Amino acid sequence: xxxxPIKLTKLQREVLEALKSGKLITHDDHNMPWLGEHALQSQTxxxxxxxxxxxxxxxxxxxxxKGNGFIISPKGLALINAS
Numbered sequence: 001x002x003x004x005p006i007k008l009t010k011l012q013r014e015v016l017e018a019l020k021s022g023k024l025i026t027h028d029d030h031n032m033p034w035l036g037e038h039a040l041q042s043q044t045x046x047x048x049x050x051x052x053x054x055x056x057x058x059x060x061x062x063x064x065x066k067g068n069g070f071i072i073s074p075k076g077l078a079l080i081n082a083s
Contacts, residue, residue, distance in 0.1 A: 006051055006079060012044060016053060016080050019072035024057065026069040033070075045070070053079060 053076035
């Protein structure tokens with residue numbers, strides 16, 4: 001990854017804001033990401049993880065494990081707070 005600033009789409013920003021407020025991205029049995037009751041595009045989740053804007057809540061358990069999911073990372077929090 002180069003040193004270029006990360007540009008977020010409106011949806012990516014909304015997802016990070018929801019995670020900042022305590023929501024969790026979970027995965028169902030088909031590895032589909034969900035934010036609460038709303039399905040997310042896999043590409044949205046991939047972008048956020050590849051740029052390290054989100055991280056697993058419990059890295060010792062599978063992402064599909066009940067109660068585990070993605071939360072906002074310190075880098076994601078810094079990006080949201082800076083804008």
